[in-house]
Amino acid sequence: MSVTTTEHVTALVTGANRGLGRRFAAELVARGATVYAGARRPETVDLPGAIPIQLDVTDPDSVRRAAEIAGDVNVVVNNAGVSTRASLVDGPIEDIRLEMETHYFGTLSVIRAFVPVLERNGGGSILNVLSVLSWVHPHGSGAYSAAKAAGWAMTDAVREELAPRGIHVAALHVGYLDTDMVSYIPADQKSDPAVVAALALDGLFAGKREILGDEMTRAARAALSTPLG
Template sequence: MRIEGSVVLVTGANRGIGRSLLSEFLGRGAARVYAAARRPETLEKPAAGAAGRVIPLALDLTDPDTITAAAEAAPDVTVVVNNAGAHGVGHLLDMDLGLVESVMETNVLGTLRVMRAFVPVVERNGGGAVVNVISIGAFGATPALGGYPASKAALHSMTQAVRQDLAPRGISVHAVFPGPVDTSMLDYVIGHEPTFGDFPRATPAEVARATLDGLEAGEPDIFPDPFALEVQAEWRADPQALQERLSGIT
């Protein structure tokens, strides 16, 4: 996948990994980046030299009308990066069921809505790529993280399914599995479950660089930080041991 000259949509572009992905795409020569967020006014002003190359878009994964409007406003997209997501800490049998439903609605169905809206756009433009930012949580459920790992496991499965559907249409599909990343989302988790503070954190910039390296190399599954690579190796060697390790974090 050639990034230089591409036209990119990044959801959740106002913070964390999304903000770093936006900067990395610009640095590698993307012609234009549509920076999508629920509140586009929270997006930082483009860096010097990027004026005109960054276009803010309002997009809420739980509001289908905003997704449809975004696809109409961005008719030249060739790369779709599904980065936006939601979290909710708690144990599945005890926590507010509405919060579990919200996480699943956002991370799974919201991402599917974006793909359904933008895949025809990418196809009309001659093909390109879809990049889904998932999580190492897709490979093992941590009880204290509520519906988040379940949503990421579902997103992983969905990514595999659409990969098969989109290959004949000239669209490659890439799954990204970060480990703990130094973002406000991780701070939220640690605030509720301090044991997560024991894990090494990658920076959003490191994850963004590795993600785009994998995209350019055509890697279907991208493990963009040292801890994620460790999980990948353990998953391949002994999936049950990895599940027990991750489920032991309470």
Template sequence: MNIEGAVVLVTGANRGIGAAFVEQLKKRGAAKIYAGARDVSALDGEGIHALELDVTNPDHISAAVREAGDVQVLINNAGISTGTPLVTGPEEQIRREMDTNFYGPLLLTRAFAPVLAANGGGAILNLVSALSWFTSPGDGAYAASKAANWMLTDSTRLELASQGTHVVGVHMGLVDTDMVRGLDGPKVSPADLASAALDAIESGAQEVLGDDWARFIKSGLTLDPKARYEQILGAVAS
């Protein structure tokens, strides 16, 4: 489908990748952009409709459906990373990541699927991560939530095919945002990632590998776990 003239909802739209999506949508001529965020104070501009939207709050989601009944594209971008390991980390932090990174997109998809069907099928785009396919000792909660998001993406693609809804999963390594400010390594720009994701909606592609890291991690999925995690296991053993 074409972004030009489309009505789009972006979650987590007030900064980082979400803000980049809003800018890219404006450049591509989206007719209306619903910009969802917990803090909407900085969300304004022509064609932008701010929505107070905490993706873990069912009341916010219900209100968004009532206000944004013309949506044709849902971009599930909102996410968090707490750096919590699964075995020793606080359970409330693990649940917080699952609530935001998995249940948030799930509940929004369930809520907006009938809206998309009524508006011609449309598209859903989920910001997943290369860490849906790989983890490290400090990333357990985040990786688990993103692995669940990956399966959410695949499952809803199958479940919504009959209503003509196109579902896209975006996988990437480090993106140059506040979330990874303290981490070293190559980082893709939010604008480039958002542009590649929107290209997928327009072309009909079902998956975006947003950088070399995502492509590298996916290439190793057929390896035995011992081979995939050889460096990490070697460091632990030493």
């Protein structure tokens, strides 16, 4: 069955050493959950109450080891991400591949590794952190947008596949957050990641399929029904 509260929650958060991932881990700890804080360099996890775990979502062996260690998990927050700001035509192909390996294949790798864990533990919930750029595709962030759009499609397909197996899958879409990833964006255009993390967890435990983290994202979602010019 899907998880509806943080009571008896054991969660894995990927990319939990900084940014939004750290806020997710902190919010879960504050709500009484046991939290595995995944990071490529676990020594960089400094959150009291969290359990650091080595996890590089682009490394299948690392993902497999994490699933073996965190065998009591019933909630997975797929937060790990990267932003190269590469364009699709002129950007380095290595950057474009990194975006897809991280946001699409990396997220899917974690899901595939942890589905058996969630099933053994009686079901659970998965939250995939996506973006307003799942729907809005500026050329200056072509690689990121394409990877997040692929992640959106994957999330919808995986949700249908896992629902009969007692696993709820949700997506968080959000715009700019006040984190290092978008330090070049003016502060008044960014949301507080702690607020977004709390909102997203509320939505996840309420059984929502999509969680819209800010006004920019709500407007973009509503505009998807607008005819193309």
